[in-house]
Structures are given as structure tokens and as C-alpha cells.
Amino acid sequence: MKTDTVFKRAFNRTLDLMVRSEIEDPLPSENALRRRLGVSRTTIRKVLGELDQRGVIVATTRSQVEDRQVLPNDYFPDVETMPRNLHIERQLMEWMLRGDTKPGTLINELELARQFGVATSGIREFLIRFSRFGLLEKRPNSGWIFEGFTKEFALDLFEIRVMFELRSARLFAKQSDHSPLWEKLETLKRAHLDLLGEIDHRFHDFSSLDNRFHRLVNEASPNRFIDDFYDIITFIFHYHYQWNKRDEKQRNHAALVEHLAYIDALLSHDLSRVEVAAGAHLSSARETLLESLLAPS
Amino acid sequence: MKTDTVFKRAFNRTLDLMVRSEIEDPLPSENALRRRLGVSRTTIRKVLGELDQRGVIVATTRSQVEDRQVLPNDYFPDVETMPRNLHIERQLMEWMLRGDTKPGTLINELELARQFGVATSGIREFLIRFSRFGLLEKRPNSGWIFEGFTKEFALDLFEIRVMFELRSARLFAKQSDHSPLWEKLETLKRAHLDLLGEIDHRFHDFSSLDNRFHRLVNEASPNRFIDDFYDIITFIFHYHYQWNKRDEKQRNHAALVEHLAYIDALLSHDLSRVEVAAGAHLSSARETLLESLLAPS
DNA sequence: AAGTTGTTTTTTATGGATAAAAATTCACCA
């Protein structure tokens, strides 16, 4: 049966809102709550029902929001709020990228399903979805082959990334001066400078900044295939660097500086400067990835 | 339950081999047959069992191959040899590309499953697989949105195609003179000339030639993401032009001529000629697609 | 000992069942 992670997560989020007094005494309407949490009204009603049952609110009037203090114990444990497919994704990514899974390994849906404690259909869906990343290949009526997260893969990936990034950067630089994206770029530049100032203890924040920056560059001239490709990059890097923390601070510091040069080049509207700065940044990103592939932590 | 299309197709193919006397009196071993047909021995045994049952061969000795003439009636009908997933694919592609399905339409798995007479899991798998083509988007816990096979889609597609093709063509032209691919290109050129001579009645053959040519260009410097992207192109064009035959002969004739110019440019090793010829060919391919989108047959 | 055929086990493809979540419908009221 379907998991009730949507309900449990919504429940926890509601408790949070109550604790932080973002939900005040006359409880908001179900529709308002629904919009706030991004779930259906059906789920909200289930949450309210549960809150009532536990005596956290009084249902009849609903004017008394906190009938009693919210206790840490009221929250559902985090595992129970994670959708099944995310759970499968995590485990499979770990199995593929982190473990010692060799290139050429055959994937057995049934065995993985047993190992991870889920039904085969979940595994199947992930494999189909994931096959677009170029790390898996299907043999009909037989199984799947894991191609391996290899140097060749990284090189293929970066060749495309460079093509796309240069194309987008050029188009970005050529934009009209009135484009609102220039403003956004300035904001991002400031965020970079802020982070640079506190790099010692905030270096983890780089990753989201990185993402925002590269997405912004693509925004000037959107192309769905480029966006899709950037999804692949984000996905792969997210998992890869999650388990590979070697030199993280140093890496991020260097990338931050490169970004700033790249941003300034864009702001200058000087195409050749842009190409040099973007190229330099991507080269060093590639080197970083290759290094970590050859000498895994 | 799983369909037995693999068995039925293997059975038909075996009958074919017998009729064409490619299987002679002392029947080949099960393993030899297995390799020949690309199925498992289990399936071959089932085929042989069925042939025996129907009296087409005599099992005890297996020396008498044609115990009786093969009758047209012995063949399983074609529909029964088509794998379920291909069946689903065909129907869904027709629904999306050919019918009057508007951009923004919500896709209902259950309804489609009923409409096509299959289980929802098949629909789901197709949708997940197909979502990488950029025509569908998923809303978790809700449904899918069909983005529409629109002009914007075609433009996005061709922008990438041009980038990839120029990149591959350049690298092809820069290959060493000893590369075996030059030989292949010459062969392909001859095939083009042959087809050009008989274009009046063989114009349908262009499509496979087109495929071979563009794949060959990519072979000089393979990149899995480019290959994957070319799969998308092939897939979309296959279905689109299958239902859009307007001016087919004329279109193919023009493309053939463009290919020849492109091939000659490659053979000349002259990079700027290559770029011009490739660019010209892709532009006209784009125009053709856009026209057919705006004025569907 | 390699290649065959016969048998058993494992795995994939596909339909179907069901709880959760979403969507829709209904009734009511300020």
C-alpha cells in the first residue's frame, strides 16, 4: 500500500508552525493550510484529526490552538516522512557510487528489492528513471548492466557541460542591459562575497550557491534539454560529493573565487573574457572530479 | 502474466528459416538455434516442442525437418508477436503526437490503461521512460502533464542538435587519414548515390540511410550523452514522419542531395566547408519539421 | 572434455489488489 509519508511530513510541519507561532489562535482554514503545506485538503484534515485526537488542539471550536505544549515526542520520526522512492534512490545511489560496485556489474532487481526491503516495482522505476544518466543499460527480459561511474563517464559529462555552459554564458553576456537577470546576477555576486568572508565555517553553503549560479546563467536563453542535462549534473554531484568530503573547504574556496571572476566577466559584457573565465572554472571542476574518482576517500 | 511474444516471434522466425531452407535436415543443436535467434534455450525448446506437436518436425529423431509443408496458417499473427511495452509505446505516441492532444493536457494513468487495455504499471513505465524526451512532466502524487509537441520543443531540439552535429563533424573531419571511418563514409556515399538514382520508387529507404550517416559522424569521437540525444531525435522523428507523409519523396530527395554535399565536405577535410554543409542540412531539416508542425497533414 | 539434451531454480514482465492522497461533489451559512 501507499506510504503515508505525505501525511506524516505534513503533520510534523504543522507542529513546527505551531511551535514557531506561525499558526495563531483562530486556526487558518483548511484551504489556507493546504496551500501553505502544498498538500491536498484530504491530508490536512487527517492532520487536524490527529492533532485533535492527541489533544494538541481542541476540535470543536478550533479556537484553542495549543491545548497543550507540543512535545518532541509528538513528531513522527524522520525516516517515516521520507517517500519510498527517495528512500530507494538514496540506497541505490549509495550502492552504485559509493560501494565497490564494479563497472559491468549485473543488476538483479529481485535481489536489490530484498536487500532494501521494498517491492521490485520500486527498483524498476528507479532504474528506468536513472537510465537516462548514462550509467545503466537495460537488456530486455534479462537485467541491467551498471556501466560504472568511471573517468570516461566524467569526461563525457564534462564535454557536454562545457559546450552548454559556454553557449549559455555567451547568450547571457549578450543580453540587453534592461534584462532583470543582471540584477539577479548582482545579488548573486554579493552572496558570493558574503560567503567568501565566512568561508571558514560556512563552506557547506557553496553547493546551493553553485547551483543557483549555473541555473541563472541558463535562464537568459532557456532550453529544456540543457535544463535536463543540468539536472543530471546536479544529481550526480549531489551524491558524489556527499560521500567525498576530502578537501571540501579548499575546493569550495577555489570555486568561489572562480565564480567571482566568471561573474565579473559576465558583467563586463566582454565575450572573450567570459569564455576564458567560464572555461577556467569548468576545467578546474573537471580536475576536481577526476581526482576524486581516481583517489576515492 | 508475462506475454509470450518472445516465444511466438521465435516460432515464426523458425518457420521462416525452415521455409527458406536455412535450417537443413539434421536440425542444429538447441544452443546453435538459441544464438541464431537471440533467445534463451528455454524458449527454443518450447518452439521445438510446439513444432513437434503440430507435426512439422519429428521429435524422436529430429532428422526429418519438414515432416509436412509449413502452412501460412502455422504462423502466429503479428499482433501476438509484439511485446506489450512496444504496443503501449505505439499507442501512447499516437495519442501524443498524432491525435489532437493539446499542450497542457493532464495524463491519467488509470484512464489510459483502461483505454489501451493494459495494466497501469505498463503506462507508468512508459511515462517514466519517455519523460526524458522533455515532452512530459511529473507531479508527484498527482499525474503527468503533456507539454505538447510544439514549435518551441522543435526549436530547443534543433539548437542542441546543431551544437552536437557541428562538434562531431569537426572532429570527424580532423581524424587521421588512416581511420577506418573514411572507408565507411565512402561506402555510405555510394549508398547515397545509388538511392539517388532510384529515388522515385525507393525514397522510403532514406530514413535508415539518414540514421546510419548521422551515427557514423558521431562514431569518430563517441560521447554517450550525444548518442542518447540522437536516440531522442530518432525516436521522435520515427513516429512523427510515420504519420506525416506529405511531400515525403521531395523532402527525402532534397535531404539526400544535402547529405552528399555534407559527405564531400567531410572528405575534403576542409573545416569551414564542413560547417557550411552541415549547417545547411540541419537548417533545412529544421524548416521541414517546423512546417509539418504548423500545417499537419 | 566439450557439446547435447533434460530438469530445476531464479528472475523479469505484467496484471491486480489496496491504502494513501488527491479531486470532486454536496450541503450549509454568513
Added chain:
DNA sequence: TGGTGAATTTTTATCCATAAAAAACAACTT
């Protein structure tokens, strides 16, 4: 009359069962 709460219907996510196909194993033959 639009917004709110309640009830009902529809759809998705997920597991499970089973036939088909593949793979592994065993026994035999030349």
C-alpha cells in the same frame, strides 16, 4: 454567492502473485 466543512469518488503509490523467459544445474553422449 463564494467560502467552509463534510462526505464521496477517483487516482496514484506500492506490494504481491504468477506466467514467461532466462539462467543454472545435472546427466548423458560421443
